[in-house]
Amino acid sequence: MGRRLTLIAGLAAALVVGAVVAVVALAGDGGDAPSAKPAATIAPDPPADGFDGARAFAELRRQVELGPRPAGSAALRGLAVRLRRGLPHGRFEPVPGHPGLRNIVGRLPGTKPAVAIAAHYDTKRLPGFVGANDGAGGTAAVLELARVLRHADRPRGAPALRFVLFDGEEATDDTSAFERTGIRGSKAYARAHADELRALILLDFVAAKDMRMVRDASSDPGLWRRLRSAATAAGVERFFPGGATIGGAITDDHTPFLRRGVRSIDLIAWPYDCWHQPCDDMTAVAEESLDASGEAVLELVRRLDRT
Numbered sequence: 001m002g003r004r005l006t007l008i009a010g011l012a013a014a015l016v017v018g019a020v021v022a023v024v025a026l027a028g029d030g031g032d033a034p035s036a037k038p039a040a041t042i043a044p045d046p047p048a049d050g051f052d053g054a055r056a057f058a059e060l061r062r063q064v065e066l067g068p069r070p071a072g073s074a075a076l077r078g079l080a081v082r083l084r085r086g087l088p089h090g091r092f093e094p095v096p097g098h099p100g101l102r103n104i105v106g107r108l109p110g111t112k113p114a115v116a117i118a119a120h121y122d123t124k125r126l127p128g129f130v131g132a133n134d135g136a137g138g139t140a141a142v143l144e145l146a147r148v149l150r151h152a153d154r155p156r157g158a159p160a161l162r163f164v165l166f167d168g169e170e171a172t173d174d175t176s177a178f179e180r181t182g183i184r185g186s187k188a189y190a191r192a193h194a195d196e197l198r199a200l201i202l203l204d205f206v207a208a209k210d211m212r213m214v215r216d217a218s219s220d221p222g223l224w225r226r227l228r229s230a231a232t233a234a235g236v237e238r239f240f241p242g243g244a245t246i247g248g249a250i251t252d253d254h255t256p257f258l259r260r261g262v263r264s265i266d267l268i269a270w271p272y273d274c275w276h277q278p279c280d281d282m283t284a285v286a287e288e289s290l291d292a293s294g295e296a297v298l299e300l301v302r303r304l305d306r307t
Helices: 010-027 053-065 074-087 132-150 183-197 221-233 286-305
Strands: 093-096 103-110 111-120 159-166 197-205 263-268
Touching: 053 132, 053 221, 053 286, 074 093, 074 103, 093 183, 093 221, 103 132, 103 183, 111 183, 132 159, 132 197, 132 286, 159 183, 159 286, 183 197, 197 221, 197 286, 221 263, 221 286
Parallel strands: 111 159, 111 197, 197 263
Antiparallel strands: 093 103, 103 159
């Protein structure tokens, strides 16, 4: 993603022993008691209505294992088929003027205008670049949010939801302004659908280790305040510190929507040391960061459902 600052276990053991002693005592006749076998410990499944960070991180890993996935590549087109199946009513939407590029879109019913939850799924065309944070993280979060929300009991009057995975976010010519050859999918989607949206939530750099997410100067301040409040309610406020912004407006997939009057925020933990570097791999990302991003956005959507 062309980075685009325009400004630049003792008590439990005792209980187990006590339970075994009780079993032996109840055996009664002084004969040999059968050997006691501890019950297997089974981790509980995450709640059906909760963001599953482990599931999302596994999806991130699957994408990274495909290797580089630049726009128009066979690897990305193959991935797109699987991603489409992960979105409710998923379908492809061509990017006019860019043969071979296609956004992946899904939807859930509700009142109009809709709220869009989006990310880009392509990686920068660089040798060996696998984009764990820059591409895979946001895509994995959107898929997991779609899974949770498609099964959620949403209130009457909740807004319709759009899930969008943008193709062609990465610029093809780094010698010119990023917006000239980048954000191709989001520009096309905004031209076609901005008037159908009340808000857009973009997830971009959402999985880096030691993530601290602050507002970029272009993200809607009111919607960002609601995101931080949602993060606090979800118990992940330490990942969303207040009182700071990135030192300039970032041009990203939310920019075309802002220009058309759609309230938009960009979850992008910037600066990122591995931006467009080979180190943007599994060593640079953390499940807890991805989970925190997803939990905060899920709570934000639930709050938007009620207003």
